[in-house]
Amino acid sequence: MTFVVTEPCIKCKYTDCVEVCPVDCFYEGPNFLVINPDECIDCGLCAPECPVEAIMEEDEVAGDQQSFIQLNAELAQQWPNIAEKKPSPPDAKQWDSVTDKKHLLER
Template structure:
């Protein structure tokens, strides 16, 4: 089962995880990263790199995290979300958002991914 990026990533978009991914599975949008489940080899290397614990194994996702399984798969295939293979600076306001739990409503989705 692949790994997924979950709600803590929203509005932070730390990219430390990208540098260690041996399969270059990450894609990025305006304020969130996603993992392409078709490329993920379930190595778990990225998990420890995320400073906000946003990456989890899809098989171990909590009830609240389960919608992110389909969301990651959808966003990974969206043409507006591009692969990212090198880390970048986090979003400007990342420090203010780092400890905020309820951020799902802030996720900037591309038009075709709305409602997933």
């Protein structure tokens, strides 16, 4: 199983997870991160680093978040790789607890 970035990451885009990834399998979009499932080695180091708990094992993704499994695979092929932690967006804290953000995802 691979790990998947889900909806809570949208507009928060904390990159703490990127810093601990031993295989650099994260990819960065305008306001979201994804994991390339072909590169993820399922080590699990990234999940506890996410302050908004947006990263989980594929088999633990809730029903309403299932579309993020395919979305991670698709967008990882389009977006650039990110291998170092970056500052969070200035308004990240205000988006931490917001739900239903999928419509805000910028591709």
